[in-house]
Amino acid sequence: MAPLKHLEMENSIIDACFRDFCASHGILTVEDFLLHDLYELAAFAEREANADRLKEGITVMLSLIEVKCRPLLNGMELLEDLQRNKHTLSSGDNGADSLLQGGLREGQLTELVGPSSSGKTQFCMQASASVAEKQDGRVFYIDTGNSFCARRIAQFICGSSDAAALRKRVLSRISCHTVYDIYTMFDTLQGLEVALRSQMNVNEYRLRLLVVDSISSLITPILGGSGSQGTCPCTTRFDGGTWISA
Amino acid sequence: MGEHEARGWIRSDETAKQMLSRVLGDRAFLLLPPLHRVPLRAGNVVEITGSSPTAKTQILIQAAITCILPKTWNGVHYGGLEKLVLFLDLDCRFDVLRLSDMLKNRLLEAYRIGNGAWWQLEESNVKTQDKSKIVYDEELYVSCMKRFLYLRCYDSLELLSTLKVLFYTLHYRIRLQEACGSQVGVLMIDSIGAFHWTDRLSSSLALDKNNRKSLSLTNVVETIVQEMKKLMQVHSLVVIATKATIYEEKYPTNENNRNISSHSDLFGNPSSKAQQPPFREFMPSSWQAFVTHKIFIRKSDDHHKSLGQQNLSAYLLEWLQPQLSSIDRFIVDDVSKLSHLQVLL
Numbered sequence: 001m002a003p004l005k006h007l008e009m010e011n012s013i014i015d016a017c018f019r020d021f022c023a024s025h026g027i028l029t030v031e032d033f034l035l036h037d038l039y040e041l042a043a044f045a046e047r048e049a050n051a052d053r054l055k056e057g058i059t060v061m062l063s064l065i066e067v068k069c070r071p072l073l074n075g076m077e078l079l080e081d082l083q084r085n086k087h088t089l090s091s092g093d094n095g096a097d098s099l100l101q102g103g104l105r106e107g108q109l110t111e112l113v114g115p116s117s118s119g120k121t122q123f124c125m126q127a128s129a130s131v132a133e134k135q136d137g138r139v140f141y142i143d144t145g146n147s148f149c150a151r152r153i154a155q156f157i158c159g160s161s162d163a164a165a166l167r168k169r170v171l172s173r174i175s176c177h178t179v180y181d182i183y184t185m186f187d188t189l190q191g192l193e194v195a196l197r198s199q200m201n202v203n204e205y206r207l208r209l210l211v212v213d214s215i216s217s218l219i220t221p222i223l224g225g226s227g228s229q230g231t232c233p234c235t236t237r238f239d240g241g242t243w244i245s246a
Numbered sequence: 247m248g249e250h251e252a253r254g255w256i257r258s259d260e261t262a263k264q265m266l267s268r269v270l271g272d273r274a275f276l277l278l279p280p281l282h283r284v285p286l287r288a289g290n291v292v293e294i295t296g297s298s299p300t301a302k303t304q305i306l307i308q309a310a311i312t313c314i315l316p317k318t319w320n321g322v323h324y325g326g327l328e329k330l331v332l333f334l335d336l337d338c339r340f341d342v343l344r345l346s347d348m349l350k351n352r353l354l355e356a357y358r359i360g361n362g363a364w365w366q367l368e369e370s371n372v373k374t375q376d377k378s379k380i381v382y383d384e385e386l387y388v389s390c391m392k393r394f395l396y397l398r399c400y401d402s403l404e405l406l407s408t409l410k411v412l413f414y415t416l417h418y419r420i421r422l423q424e425a426c427g428s429q430v431g432v433l434m435i436d437s438i439g440a441f442h443w444t445d446r447l448s449s450s451l452a453l454d455k456n457n458r459k460s461l462s463l464t465n466v467v468e469t470i471v472q473e474m475k476k477l478m479q480v481h482s483l484v485v486i487a488t489k490a491t492i493y494e495e496k497y498p499t500n501e502n503n504r505n506i507s508s509h510s511d512l513f514g515n516p517s518s519k520a521q522q523p524p525f526r527e528f529m530p531s532s533w534q535a536f537v538t539h540k541i542f543i544r545k546s547d548d549h550h551k552s553l554g555q556q557n558l559s560a561y562l563l564e565w566l567q568p569q570l571s572s573i574d575r576f577i578v579d580d581v582s583k584l585s586h587l588q589v590l591l
Contacts, residue, residue: 026459034406035459035469066411070398072332072419075391078342108339 002030011060018057021048033061089137089208092130092156096123106208121147124211129156132173133166137208139174140192142185144217148176173205182218276313276327276431276484280305280563283570284539288482291474291536293438295489295525296543301561301578302488305543306333306434307345309486311352313431314393319386322360324352328393329431330420332412332483335398336405336440342396349390353382395423395430402441402466409473416481433477435487441466442492442528468532475536487537493526540567546575 004022007014007030025041027033038058045054073081088102097103104110104127112120125148128139141148153174154167179185196207260268275285286292294302310333315326333340399405412419420428445463459465474485524542527534546560563574 031403031461032459034403034410035461035465037469037472038410062410062414065407066415069404069408069411072395072397072423074396074423075342075345075394076388078396079346079391082342108341 003028004030004033007061007064011064013053013057013060017050018054021045021054030061030065034065038062087135089127089131089135091123092126093123104209121145121213122152124213125149125153126156128174128209128211129153129170131209133157133170135208136205137173138205139209139211140207141174141176142188142210142212143176143178144180144185144212144214146178147213148178150176179218182222185212185218280574280576281309281486281541283565283572283574284568286484286539288484289478290538291485291487292539292541293487293489293537294541294543295491296561297491297525297545300543300545301576302490302543303337303340303436304344304578306436306486306488307348309432310345310394310434311349311390314349314390315352315356316386316390320383322357324356327431329429330393330395331432331434332416332430333394333396333434333436334405334408335396335436337437338398338400340396340398340436345394346391349387350382353387353390357382392423395420402445402470403461405441406466406469406473409470409477413473413477413480416477430481430483433474433483433485435485437490438487438533439489439492439529464530464532467530471532471536489529491525492528538567540565542566 004014004019004027008019021044022028022033025036025044027036027041042055042058045051045058048054086106086108088105090097090103091100100110112123114120124141128141131137132139150171154171157167157170177188179188192207192210199206275287277285281292294305296302310331312325313327313329313331315324316328317326318324397408399408416430417428420430442463445461445466448461477483478485524544542564543561544564546562558577558579560575560577563576564570
């Protein structure tokens with residue numbers, strides 16, 4: 001909720017006069033500005049003494065909003081982005097790969113649903129090992145049920161001659177975080193988002209896989225009740241990696 | 247006012263025939279399969295409701311392909327509208343490969359039909375591995391893909407700002423795109439209810455200043471509807487929105503009762519069905535008033551055995567507004583194509 005006065009530093013048109021005018025219509029932040037009809041606002045501005053300046057202020061606000069908007073992509077650009085950035089990561093298991101038509105796709109959320117003890121955690125760990133070893137990527141593993149086992153992951157890594165060094169290298173790319181409630185998970189994810197945004201150098205060990213094991217144990221305490229299916233009230237944007245949520 | 251001016255004022259501007267031909271030329275009827283039962287005009291808002299997964303996005307993609315294809319190209323008839331499609335992805339789940347595959351399939355099919363080689367169609371459905379016979383026009387494919395414009399929004403404030411900015415800058419952005427064709431035919435929204443829960447949460451953070459509009463669910467949806475109305479006025483387009491039902495039906499036996507009653511009163515009163523929509527409506531009234539056409543899709547109980555002996559699930563598509571007595575049944579097969587099977591009554 002950015003209050004309008006923070007914008008004055010860079011845009012001198014949004015001065016106290018403009019802000020008073022906006023406040024008289026109940027607009028104190030940028031979000032309030034979005035909720036209002038701009039034509040109506042411009043018509044009200046006509047009646048004021050400094051009409052031109054106010055209307056210029058409205059135009060500047062609109063251009064500031066436009067800068068934040070994403071560009072329109074057409075179908076060919078989407079395809080190029082897919083081929084260039086969104087690779088398919090093998091999940092380590094041939095059967096699952098053939099089911100997923102190649103493996104886990106970057107930019108997509110894959111959900112594993114199953115009753116307890118059906119091998120979901122094993123699949124997550126195998127996928128982590130496969131991504132860390134074969135695709136040279138980092139893995140961010142969010143564990144909610146104390147089921148993460150580094151030894152098991154080491155077993156998944158097939159080694160050649162210098163097995164120990166390889167294992168150490170691969171395991172160092174997997175970072176495990178234990179969370180027990182949804183709010184800690186939000187914090188962790190936000191921290192991850194900030195870290196990814198501020199990452200200046202895109203080295204080869206970039207984050208490729210985000211695993212949440214398991215999301216149901218975080219959400220069930222909040223949802224409770226019966227008959228109400230809802231989506232998780234968290235919107236996180238991870239465009240370059242893959243989620244698996246078990 | 248002199249007599250001359252008075253007469254001029256009373257004289258008509260155009261006859262009804264002229265008006266009809268002008269309006270039908272500007273805002274023509276669109277027939278988008280599989281929604282072809284009801285012709286759509288610019289200004290119509292279609293809402294497709296169904297639980298997840300019921301092939302709603304698939305329907306959108308098929309309708310988009312009909313929109314972006316040209317009517318004819320190099321002598322082959324494709325039967326499209328050659329208009330742009332603006333796809334607002336609120337679910338952020340769109341897979342461009344599905345669009346690409348379906349488009350290639352359509353181009354191949356139309357090419358084969360156009361060249362009188364329709365008997366090769368059956369072969370191509372069976373031998374899906376045979377890639378050597380791809381004879382579609384690459385240039386046509388590229389120009390069609392360029393007519394598909396995509397935008398993603400991660401929360402309702404982003405959606406609001408996108409709609410506001412699009413209203414002022416859509417023409418300019420289309421020209422930047424160098425799209426082949428400059429008129430937007432359809433605005434598609436994937437999952438209009440995507441931010442329902444987040445908006446409901448934020449309305450509990452309502453502020454207590456008097457004349458300030460709070461960021462509540464109703465206010466946000468009202469503003470979204472307002473912005474879309476403004477967009478629709480300037481660019482004559484059809485809006486198609488999908489909506490996932492988020493409340494489970496508490497009494498699933500109701501559906502069987504409904505089926506039985508609908509068979510019995512075939513020629514009976516159709517309005518009795520309209521009184522009970524088969525899902526619980528969660529969108530605010532401003533959105534409900536905005537929608538002009540409603541479709542409901544549900545999974546059919548019996549599965550379909552296709553040629554490949556695969557158990558594909560069938561879906562039933564029902565028009566709720568305008569109420570039609572027929573129900574379409576379709577399956578989604580291997581090539582991600584929606585094939586109509588039969589019409590149920």
